Amino acid sequence: MSAIKSGEQLPILSLLEVKEMLFAATIRATVAHASEFKIQREPLPLGYRMILPEDLAKDGLSLEFSHGILLFATDTIQYRGEPLGLIVGPDPVLCDDLASNVKVSYREAEPQFSWTTFPSSRIAARKKIRIGTSDRASLLETPGQHRERTTHWTGSFDHEYSEPSAALAVWEYDKLVVYCASQWPSHVKSSVSQVLKVPQKDILVRPTDLGQSIEGRIWFPSLIACHAACAAKLCNKPIKILYTRAEDYCFAPKQARSYITIESLSDDQGHLATLDIQLVLNIGAYNPLADELLDHAVLSLLGIYACPVITIDAFAVQTNVIPLGALGNLGSTHGFFALDAHINHLARKYQKTPAEIKAVNMIAKGMTVHGDVQVSSVIPFSKIQQKLETMADFKRKHASYEVIRKRDPASKKGIIRGIAGSFGFQTGDAFLQSPEKNRYSVEVTLEKDLSLTVTTEAAISSENARLMWKRTVSEILSLPERSIHIIQDSVHTKSGCGPMVVSRGVFAINKLVERSCRALQKRRFRESLPLSVNAQMQCNPSIQWTPDGLSGKAFDAASWCGTIIELEVDAVTGRIKPLNIWMVVDAGRIINKTIAEAALRAQAVNALRLCVLDEVVPESLGIESFLAKKRLPFSEIPDINIEFIDSDRTSALGIGELPFTTIPSAYYGALAQALAVELPSIPASPWDVMQIWETP
Amino acid sequence: MIITFILNGMPRKAKIRSGDRLSTILTEENLPIKSLMPDCLSGHCGKCLIIMDKRLVYSCLVPAFRARDAEILTIEGLSDSDDVRDIQKGFHEAHCHPCSFCKNAKTLAIWDLLNRIPLPTEGQIEETLSVVSCACTDPVSLKKAVLIAAELKNQRKYHRADK
Numbered sequence: 001m002s003a004i005k006s007g008e009q010l011p012i013l014s015l016l017e018v019k020e021m022l023f024a025a026t027i028r029a030t031v032a033h034a035s036e037f038k039i040q041r042e043p044l045p046l047g048y049r050m051i052l053p054e055d056l057a058k059d060g061l062s063l064e065f066s067h068g069i070l071l072f073a074t075d076t077i078q079y080r081g082e083p084l085g086l087i088v089g090p091d092p093v094l095c096d097d098l099a100s101n102v103k104v105s106y107r108e109a110e111p112q113f114s115w116t117t118f119p120s121s122r123i124a125a126r127k128k129i130r131i132g133t134s135d136r137a138s139l140l141e142t143p144g145q146h147r148e149r150t151t152h153w154t155g156s157f158d159h160e161y162s163e164p165s166a167a168l169a170v171w172e173y174d175k176l177v178v179y180c181a182s183q184w185p186s187h188v189k190s191s192v193s194q195v196l197k198v199p200q201k202d203i204l205v206r207p208t209d210l211g212q213s214i215e216g217r218i219w220f221p222s223l224i225a226c227h228a229a230c231a232a233k234l235c236n237k238p239i240k241i242l243y244t245r246a247e248d249y250c251f252a253p254k255q256a257r258s259y260i261t262i263e264s265l266s267d268d269q270g271h272l273a274t275l276d277i278q279l280v281l282n283i284g285a286y287n288p289l290a291d292e293l294l295d296h297a298v299l300s301l302l303g304i305y306a307c308p309v310i311t312i313d314a315f316a317v318q319t320n321v322i323p324l325g326a327l328g329n330l331g332s333t334h335g336f337f338a339l340d341a342h343i344n345h346l347a348r349k350y351q352k353t354p355a356e357i358k359a360v361n362m363i364a365k366g367m368t369v370h371g372d373v374q375v376s377s378v379i380p381f382s383k384i385q386q387k388l389e390t391m392a393d394f395k396r397k398h399a400s401y402e403v404i405r406k407r408d409p410a411s412k413k414g415i416i417r418g419i420a421g422s423f424g425f426q427t428g429d430a431f432l433q434s435p436e437k438n439r440y441s442v443e444v445t446l447e448k449d450l451s452l453t454v455t456t457e458a459a460i461s462s463e464n465a466r467l468m469w470k471r472t473v474s475e476i477l478s479l480p481e482r483s484i485h486i487i488q489d490s491v492h493t494k495s496g497c498g499p500m501v502v503s504r505g506v507f508a509i510n511k512l513v514e515r516s517c518r519a520l521q522k523r524r525f526r527e528s529l530p531l532s533v534n535a536q537m538q539c540n541p542s543i544q545w546t547p548d549g550l551s552g553k554a555f556d557a558a559s560w561c562g563t564i565i566e567l568e569v570d571a572v573t574g575r576i577k578p579l580n581i582w583m584v585v586d587a588g589r590i591i592n593k594t595i596a597e598a599a600l601r602a603q604a605v606n607a608l609r610l611c612v613l614d615e616v617v618p619e620s621l622g623i624e625s626f627l628a629k630k631r632l633p634f635s636e637i638p639d640i641n642i643e644f645i646d647s648d649r650t651s652a653l654g655i656g657e658l659p660f661t662t663i664p665s666a667y668y669g670a671l672a673q674a675l676a677v678e679l680p681s682i683p684a685s686p687w688d689v690m691q692i693w694e695t696p
Numbered sequence: 697m698i699i700t701f702i703l704n705g706m707p708r709k710a711k712i713r714s715g716d717r718l719s720t721i722l723t724e725e726n727l728p729i730k731s732l733m734p735d736c737l738s739g740h741c742g743k744c745l746i747i748m749d750k751r752l753v754y755s756c757l758v759p760a761f762r763a764r765d766a767e768i769l770t771i772e773g774l775s776d777s778d779d780v781r782d783i784q785k786g787f788h789e790a791h792c793h794p795c796s797f798c799k800n801a802k803t804l805a806i807w808d809l810l811n812r813i814p815l816p817t818e819g820q821i822e823e824t825l826s827v828v829s830c831a832c833t834d835p836v837s838l839k840k841a842v843l844i845a846a847e848l849k850n851q852r853k854y855h856r857a858d859k
Binding site: 246462601637640 | 730733735736737738740741791792793795796797798819822823825826829830831832833834835836837838
């Protein structure tokens with residue numbers, strides 16, 4: 001095992017302590033919506049201080065955090081739990097106690113929880129896509145054309161972070177050092193600098209261990225860091241904010257909910273003629289990434305099917321609940337699930353298998369789809385499908401379960417099984433709209449003792465990422481992996497790095513490491529050591545939105561995945577138990593198969609959680625729901641079998657989001673087979689199963 | 697109230713109040729324990745696992761007074777042991793990399809399992825690892841790590857040579 005170099009192992013924020021440190025607890029709104037409110041300043045014990053928005057204004061600090069979001073509510077309250085101020089003091093428990101007992105008088109307003117119907121004032125972002133034109137009325141009159149309409153819901157989920165949200169702000173001479181576990185440290189720096197109204201060079205962001213974040217820690221840690229920084233500025237002492245686990249569960253962002261309606265026109269063979277889609281994302285009180293979420297949800301709804309006419313009306317809608325955002329991928333789960341469920345519905349309607357419907361509609365090399373997207377590479381659908389079906393013994397099992405179900409459809413006794421597959425992709429593009437979010441940089445230094453250090457300001461989200469980069473260095477420079485060190489540096493450059501979302505950033509950094517090592521290799525025996533190479537990359541999106549859809553090459557840098565899930569349902573209790581998951585992946589060059597498999601399996605478990613666990617209900621989050629929360633026990637995780645297919649592509653591609661795009665759809669396909677009923681929503685609880693059965 | 701107990705082989709004293717949890721005492725008093733991260737306080741996360749009187753328990757669910765005269769073992773008390781080295785080697789060889797937040801708890805849970813059952817079955821491994829709810833690692837490599845650690849421990853115990 002390699003020796004750990006200083007800076008390689010990041011500190012754990014909840015264990016960090018500094019001299020004379022004070023703690024801050026958040027004063028929170030206790031109502032979901034109020035048009036006015038007033039906080040009573042009451043005497044506090046000696047050594048404790050209340051910080052309210054007016055104190056920030058008095059000290060010349062800015063209240064605006066990002067995208068018009070305020071650090072603390074000032075005039076109106078948008079959700080229960082919204083930060084109103086801070087209580088700072090030496091004892092964290094007493095701070096929490098004092099914060100929860102602050103008296104606030106409200107002029108309450110009717111909270112807006114409904115989101116499937118909404119006034120235009122609550123639209124935070126909107127995207128309209130019109131691809132192709134058709135006269136639907138005349139199409140409908142054409143013999144053999146059928147109109148089908150389905151509705152799908154996805155719920156909200158908790159990220160189950162390794163550590164509750166936290167931040168520590170410490171003065172070091174004239175600089176403010178902020179310790180924070182964020183997927184986007186550069187955003188922490190720019191936000192703190194904006195709030196304190198000081199140059200970015202006076203703020204240093206030191207990363208702490210991020211643990212498992214699955215895209216919940218892109219922007220929210222910056223808000224907490226700003227709270228800690230403001231308190232540190234006003235109190236002139238180090239300030240730590242550490243949410244309790246229950247507080248984190250109740251008030252940190254969760255996954256956005258979606259409501260999707262799909263109406264299609266198709267012929268008896270399942271050829272899609274038109275797709276009319278309406279998507280509504282509930283993003284809670286606010287979300288600075290609303291546009292990105294909508295982008296990815298729409299992209300996944302455009303999907304991999306060559307339909308000549310597609311219309312999509314997509315809305316991100318604000319409601320009076322906690323901020324809701326990304327989990328697992330930036331909104332793609334919603335779209336893939338809904339489109340796959342609709343295809344499954346068509347398959348049932350036309351007495352075909354979903355794979356047959358997919359095959360007749362699948363995009364293929366040489367096509368121009370979704371407006372102006374060129375498909376210039378082979379779509380490995382049939383290759384993946386074939387391998388997957390062999391691995392899972394799919395055809396035999398599917399036929400057997402169908403026979404059993406059809407033989408005795410009224411029987412709801414014993415154990416019923418179902419099996420289904422799905423097919424999806426992950427694009428190489430993370431953020432389609434803001435170039436600064438796609439910027440990455442590394443510095444690679446080869447020392448005299450032939451140890452090599454890769455330093456990056458981007459958040460290192462997993463040990464697997466480190467291992468992959470080490471393998472890349474080792475392959476190019478023939479250095480043993482134990483002498484390679486990967487260090488996440490404090491953010492000190494002006495440009496910084498974009499956020500690390502599941503695996504896109506990891507592969508961007510890998511490209512930079514590869515490029516730097518090749519540059520080093522050329523200089524290695526010509527110049528004296530130590531040698532350093534800096535590399536920067538601005539990943540330009542391969543696709544752009546146009547008024548008529550998309551343009552570019554969306555599928556060239558995509559990785560592909562087919563998934564089959566087999567599950568059983570207890571007909572007496574409604575309990576659903578996943579039995580097996582099979583995945584076949586085409587992700588270009590696989591740098592290390594073991595690491596890639598481990599990464600896919602870990603994300604597959606997270607994706608499975610979306611299907612089997614209860615959804616979070618943001619309107620009624622509280623300590624009771626936290627204590628009643630179910631976990632996915634280790635013993636209930638099914639076998640996950642993964643295979644990679646040989647690919648002609650030489651570059652390594654992202655894989656971390658693939659389970660999130662394929663597992664929910666496959667799970668619901670299998671459930672639909674077992675129950676002989678299509679469930680419209682993620683997740684489905686035993687209660688939902690029993691309800692569906694009992695409904696005539 | 698002042699209680700005495702044995703922590704990692706050393707006699708210790710702690711001043712407790714009624715309602716204190718053992719996890720609070722072990723992390724907040726001036727004790728040399730840095731491995732516990734009791735944040736859920738409801739026995740869900742498993743990051744506060746300790747061995748108390750030879751039983752694996754969530755210290756956040758144990759009232760502090762129950763520790764009176766008890767023998768408590770945390771990962772700090774085992775860090776130099778061959779058993780823990782076996783487990784770490786198991787993690788390494790199975791390409792299993794638990795995050796810094798759950799690594800100590802998982803190590804302690806595996807140590808307890810292998811102490812009780814030298815050759816655990818897959819079901820026993822799953823049951824044991826269910827006590828820590830952190831999904832940072834993939835289940836297959838984690839199970840493999842436990843089996844490697846068990847094999848290494850048995851090799852040492854019975855003076856068997858490496859395969």
